[in-house]
Each structure stands twice: as structure tokens, then as C-alpha cells.
Amino acid sequence: MLGYSSEKKLLALFEAIRDGEQYQESLRQRLCSKPGFAPYSAFMRIDRDGDEKLRTTEILDFFSDNREYTIRFSDCEQLIKYYDLDRDLCLSYQEFQQVILPCEDNGLRNLALGRAPFRVPRYEKLPVDMEYQLNSLMYSEIKFLRKLQDLRQDLALSYDFSTYAAFRTVDRYNYGAIDADSLKTFYKLNNKFLSDKESIAIVRRIDTDGDSKISYSEFSDFINNQLDKSALLYEAPKKLSESQANYGFKNDQSLLIRENNATPLKPAAQKKRSQTTEKKKRNQVQFERENEQINEENQEEEEEEAQPENQNDQSQEKIEAKNEESQEQEEENNNFQTPSKKNDDQNDNGLQFKSELKTAEKSDLDQSPDQNQSQMNKSELSVEKSRPSYSNYRVVNLIEDVLRLEKQLENSKQILALKSDFNLFDGFKVFDNLGLGYINELDFKKALSEIGIYATYDEVSLFFKRYDTDRDGRLRFSEFINALLPNDHYHASLVNRRSSNLVRSIQRDDCFTFSTRLQFQDLFRTHLSVERQLDLIRNKEKYISSSTFDQLDLNKDGRVTRFEVQKWLEDSRIYANQNDLDLLMKKFDSDKDGRISYSELADELRPRNPVY
Template sequence: MANLSLETERRLSDFIFSICEGEKEVEQARINLSENRDFDPYSAFREIDRLGLGSISYLNIRDFLDKNRVSCTNQEIISMIKQYDSDSDTKLVLSEFHQLVLPSTSIVLRDLALQRGPYPRVTLDVEFLLARLLEKELSLQRRLELSRRDLALRPDFSVVSGFSQIDYPSTSFLTRDKLNDFLRRNGKIAFIEDLDALLRRVDVDGDERLSFSEFSDFLRTSEPVFSSPRKSPERSSPQRSSSPLRRTGSPNRTSSSFVANESSIRSSYIRSSPLTVSEESEVASVFLQQINLERDLNSAKKDVALCSDFNLLDVFQMFDINDAGYVGEFDLEDTLIFLGIRPSREEVNLLYKHYSVLNNRRLTYSEFSKLFTPKELEYSRILSNRTAYNVSRVERRRVFCSDTTYKLTRVLRLHLDSENVAESLRHRLARRPSFSMHEAFQAIDQDRNGYITFGEFQSLLDQHGIFATAKDVESLMDRYDKDKDGRVSYSEFLDEVTPKSPSKY
């Protein structure tokens, strides 16, 4: 077997399991959309294809998402198109759009949706559900790309070693049994529907197993926004009829038409930065990934906050099982294991360093509540108005229904993943030769007053062609502005970008 470290093997299993979970969430969004009687796929296609060209381009999707206030990056839309674009023309025709929006697990519901319409217009309910489906798909693309980059930074990881680690005994194919054994070895329980979801997303030829080329293609990271596009040989995917699980799509085709546009944006301003072009792009890339992490985390917090039985006191007592008035590291680990999450010691340490104000390896109720409270005030009000069930100590870990427990477990898993990736980004900056944190601070502090403001974060992102909403920039400020005075000092900036774990990421 290949020589991967235990930590790298665990991260590879996290990546594979996140495919299973993400595809299931996207499939549920497809089902929700198709169950609406006013939905027919052709009318939805026309709603996005406003010019009636018979295909949906990157700009069409961008316009639809902006209209429905869905935040995402250009690269995420490109990745989504590539996932379903079977002929590599960087557009989605109607048959490819069907693979994006229609369910795979219910042929009856799929056929029912195809028999409807066409209707003269798309209702607001259908438009909302379609926007939520695209948001779920983009969120999955974002998480997978971050995990790919995290794996690529591991010194002992390669695609060959990763494939060999799962392909045991070696047959040059990853079957359901091998994938299931690999996940179980790393503490993850995969059911039939999980493996179905994995194959729907990755199995291009529909043969119910993964070849090395399919595995390699799906693990390959996307092109950096400002790099020269890599030429990729065209390949066509088999149609969906080849497998009841397979979604038509090719996950790894490269588009150069949008990269040039981003490059022109970048060259349109006069540089006065102490950093090189490459170094400043790296800093902007780090900010973008931190924004993406916070988007996914906040979305998961909102999902669990809307569960009617969820409240902050009961979830706190779920972890503070001994009524100590705080959650210690061992309490956290013990409950996480009960929920099916086996965190490493480094992940727990990073989580406490982020949320424990006194850095005393304890989380008070107010500190712990931040793990589950969305940024939007309306959600905070909903949670503050809920009363606890105050169940007995024996029943604390089973106080919520299964759906709520699944959603709060997902929030915790995203917290650990977020801290992992954030630390990986810190190490990535620290490893750059001759990179200076002070010069990075000066590059953002454009007026040289010793502080980074909201506007200066926004300006740097704009200069690099990164679309970020006001909430996105606020999430950056929240991460860096430790004393919450509305600006980021050099010491606060240094504290966030300096690696916190001695382990090599």
C-alpha cells in the first residue's frame, strides 16, 4: 500500500465523504424543486437563457444568481458548468441542464417534471427553489476545491499514492467495497446512498467503479484565476442511460474565456504595492478562500437555526455533560465522537484558539454559542426567543430530532474543516520565499495610516477581480478585527496570518 501519513489519509477520507454528503444535499434540492407542481425544466431553462440562444452561458447564470442574491465567485460558476458540460463548449444546453436540476434517485419524479409545461412564466416559488439548488451546487464546488488544495499542500500526498491507498488489494479500480472499507478505516460510516452519491458525482463512464483517470480528474484543482489556462483534451461523457446513478457531466474541463476577462480587470489599476504581483495575488487568494469558508459555515448555521427544536442552551448542555459551566477540550472531543466526528488534537486546539477569548482551553456559554449563531440578526433573535427542553443528563445527547442532529453535526464538521484550511493557508503564506507579513499589511493599508479598513479590504479584492458582497467583507473584518473597533491593526493582522500549529500543513 502507498505510504500516506495517518493525517493525510484522514484528510483524503474527509474529502471523499464530503463528496457523498454534498451530493446528497444537492440531490435533495433537486427533489424539492421537482416536487413543486409549477416547475418544469424547460421554463426554468428559458428563465436563465433570457436571450433565447438555446444554451446557458456563464454570464446567464451570473445574472440569475445576482438577481436572487446568491454570492459566489466566477471560478465557482465555471466549475459548476464544467461538472455538467458534456461537450466541453463552456455552456449548458437543455439536456445538460436537465442533469443539473432533475433528481437522479427518483425516476418517477424526474419523468413527472419532464411531462409538465411549458408554462408561460416561472413562479417566485420555483425561482427561489432553483436559486437554492444552484447555491447548494456552488457551495459544494467551493468546499471540494478547498479540500483539493488542502490535499495538494500535503508533502506526502500525490494522486497515485491516494489511489493506491484505497485500491487494496490492487485491481486498478476503486469499487464500492474498497471505498467503503477506506472510509470505515478512517472512522466514517458510509451507507448505500452515500456511495451512490459518490458515484453519481465522480463515475464518468457509469461502470459503478472509479478508474485512476476518473479519480485523478476529480482530485485535480481548478486553474488559479490569473494563471494561463491549461489546455485540456476534449472528452465526451457517456449519456445518463449508461448508469442509473450517473449524472452526465465532466468535472475537469478548462475554460479560458473568463480568465482573460479577469486578467484585464487586474491590469487596469496602477500598482503602488510593496509586494510583487504574484505575492499580492496570493494574499487576495487567501482572503477569497477565507470568505468562502465563512459563507459555507454561515449557511450551515442558518439551516440548523431554522430547525424548530434547536436551541442554544440544550446544545451547550449536550457538550457540558458534567454541568461545569464551560465546555472543555475532552468534553468537546467526547461529544464529537458520539456524533460520528473523530477530530485530531490539532483541529481541537485550532478551534479553541479561535473561539476561546482567554485561550484557556475552555468555551463559556457565550463563546460556545458563537459556533452556532448566524451573523444575521433575525436568526439571532429566533434563537434567543427559544426555550430549552432541560432534559435529564442521560438524554442530553438525544434531545434533538435526527434531522436537527445531522445539521448541527454538519456545522461542527465545517468548523473543524474551516480551521484546518485556515491553518493551511497560513502555512502557505509562511512558506513563500522572501514573503514579508509587514509588506503584505502595507499592500492592503493603502493610505498608510497603520490600519486596514473595510474599504481597503474591498479595494484589494476588487483590484483582483474578486466579487465580494458587503457581508463577505464584513466576515473578513470579523476574522481579523480582534478588538472589534472597526479596523485592523498590524498586530491583529499578524496574529491571524501567523501559523498557530507547529505541524507541517
């Protein structure tokens, strides 16, 4: 049985399991309740190499795609280790289902499993709402495992802690297993209340065989959190300090455990066999050579003692030869190689190398100071060429800002596209309430003010300059839908197949529900804000030079292709997926031929409103 303080720590661990498991269950149900969500599509989203296995690097890449940079490699390993039932250091699709599928609502679980999966390409993401919920679930699971690891370590550091004592503290009636009733009794003795749902959540988190009971082996694996042999081969164990090694700690487990009943006052008896164990670790040839060397040294010492004192010269020669042999043997022992004799040609090569060094030093000394200064200037010029120029930094910041703003606008479009009552016809009718078939700047500004958006004439002008492709001062339906349709094909197809709601509206946006009206207004606020910020960037740069275009045009053919943009972004340390590349190509490729010319790039980055 545990002491009072250790029992409170064990209770805190169970409370953390209860709260964390219930929160994880709510996230699983929220994810699976999304219309169209398929578990296998989520599995394909993370499995980038398509080998039906989720590895640590793939999970880490998933978090980095969603800008979760606080997740470490060890956190992903801990996640895989907890759900890895076959101990192959990766998660299969069946094991991944335990992470994302609900455990309490079997109807929702079967509904999610019955949905037909949709294909997720290698560099694509899930729809925005599904990607967000999946990232929230995985990130919360990582934080939950971190918290449990800290509480387990705090419990293990207690002076009276042992796994068996902790198990017997909960299993007070010696049933041999911990069930929901045992947990309720344990909580009751600590003046706490535990419901049936909460006790089942605790058992579900620790139980691995699915029998609704926690056996001693399951409890021990959960508390000690020991590493398997396969995991030890996968990651090298950490080195122990000298004090830990003296006190008999092992480093084959994640928690340091003393062995041989060692205490700080009674170190483990391992120093007696330290020399013999070190010799056994070496190979047999080296071990025999060391014994021969010791015997030869003993014989030579006996011979030297028997010789008269007048033979000093011979003894000195022997000592020098002996020192040379010992130095050669030490070098061979440090390299862990078998004894071998050096060839004469190697000695010749060594002498030749020394002579070359001497001639090189003489040539350096013979050079004049002007020649040395010219060589230094050439090296400095080569270093300066390797450094990125100031203009390159300007282009990187420019493209990064444009990409950030375009992604912000695309995100707002995708959120509006998920509204089931939104369609293109009613969206155009909000501004063309007279049915003229086109919108001018005055009508557009008036319609915005009636739906609660008060834009300036400059902002309206910037909006028209972007979407008025024929430059006639009017936006027709074919031009206006570019401001509503997202670039993502999935979200665009949702909007394109919807028809008009056929609602007679008193106000302009009464054709939509309240939530859709709010998102519709938010989209146009984002439009005006993005255009205003883009023009501020254009006025800051003032113009685009030919050298800037040459940085993007890698093959110097006068056209920038999609591959060249991707390669330039990678060299500039800007991460961009396929959707980001589509946004950039759509932004700068005005004639839609798949290539960006110098005139297209200059027209897009030229200031459009000198007022800003």
C-alpha cells in the first residue's frame, strides 16, 4: 500500500486520465460528425508515401503543415508507441482508427466507417473544417500524453512507490484486476465521487485487450512506460551521469530504475569487474596482443636488470625501440584494428608528403604581400557571392506577403462555400438588385453600405481593377464570380452545383440565413482589406526590376513556370504546398497559359492607386 502523499499523486493521475479521455472523446465525436468525413481519407492525408503505415516523420510533417511547431519528434514517438499494438514502430489503418473514432457512440462510429473515402493527393490537405478538427484532435492527444508522462514520473519519484503497491492501493479487495467498481471505491475512500461514465473512460485509456478490466501487466506497462527492445534499436539510449552509474541506474528504460538493491549510501558492486568487462568487449585478437605485450615488457625488464651498467648505449637503443613499438600499438588499439606492419612505400609516401608541405610553406613565404592581398580579396568576393543580396530579400518578403494575403482570402472563400444556402446567383443578386446583368462602382459601393460594409472609393476602385478583366468599368456575372469562387476544386464544385434559393427579399441579403449573411459580409471585408494591403506593398516596392524577374527565371527563357516558382520558394526557405502554388500562379498568370512573363509580373506588382 502507498503512503498518503503517493496515494494523492495516484489520484491526481486518475483524475487527469478521466478529464483528458472525456475531452478526447468529445473531439472524436465532433470530427466524425462532419458530413463527408471518412477515416481512411484522414489516414491518406497523413500517409504521404502511401505505404499504409504512419511513421513518426509523417506525423511530424502533418503538424508542421498546420503550423504546430511546438510538437517534438519524441512526442510523435510517444503517440505511436501508445497506439502501436503490434510493436512495429508505426501505425496501421486499424490502429489509427483508435485515435480518431469515437468509443462511446457506436452509431456515429459505424456511420463514419461506412462513408466512402475520397482521394487525398500527396501534397493536398483535407477540407478546411476537417483539417482543422483532425489537427485539433491530434494536437490534444499529444498534450494529453505529455501530461500523463509528467504525472507518472512524479509518482515514480516517491520514496515508497512501487508498481505492485500502487496496484494494491486501488485493488483493495484483491480481485486481481481493476474495474469500474474498484475505481469508485478508491475515489470514495479519498472523498471523491466518480460516475459510471468517468470510470469507464479511465478503464478504456489503460485497458489494452478490451476486457473492460485493468490487469496487473496492463497497469504496470502504463505506469512504468517501459521501452521495448525494438524501440531501443530505433533510438540510442541516453548516457548516464557518473553519479547515476555509481548508484546502479540502468539506461534501458525511460524511467531510471535502480538495480541490485543499490542506494545512494550503498552503490552497486560493479567496479570489481570493470576491467575484465572492458577487456571482454574488445575483440579476441586485441586481447591476446595485450597479453603478449605485457609478457614481453616483463621479460625485457628482467634482462635489463641482469645486464651490467657499462651497456648503457644498448639499453637506450632498446628503450627507444620499445617506445616506438608501444606508440604503434597504442595507435592500432585506438583504431580497433588488428596488428599489421607498415610497408616501406608508406614511409616513402610520408616523407614525400612532408617535403611537399615544406615546399608549399616556402612558396607562401616567397609570395609578395600584394599577391596575398589579391587572394584574400578573391576569397572575400566568393563569400559575398554566396550570400543572398538585398534585392533577393526584398523579393522573398514580397512573395511571402502576397502568398499570406491570398491564403487569407482563400480561407474566407472556403468557409463561405461550406454554407449550404450560399450560391453564386443570389450572391450576384445582392449587388444587382435591378437585374441589369452588371455592376458598376457606384452600385457596388451602395450595396456594400446597405449590408453594413462602408468602403471608400479607393477600396472599391482596387476591387474593380482586380476583377474587371475587360477594363470597361463594369463587373458582369462571369467576372464577379471570381470574387466568390474559391480556388480549391472541392469547394468550388460545392458552390457551382447549387441553384438560386428563389427567395423574394426585402433587404439585399435576405436570401441567405443569418450565419451565411455574416460570412458573406466577412468575405467582402477580407476582399477590401487584402486589396488595400497589397497596394501598400506595391507602393512600398515602387517597381519591379528585370533583375528581380531573373531571380525567378531559373532557366533564363523569359518565362517563369510552376516548377521554377516551386524551386525558387524552396531555395528561399518558404514552404508552399500545391494549393499555395495554385494561388500564386492564378495571381500572376493573367493570360492563364501556365507561365508568368515579365510584363505579367510587372503589371501585378505595379502600384494601382497612388493615394496609398
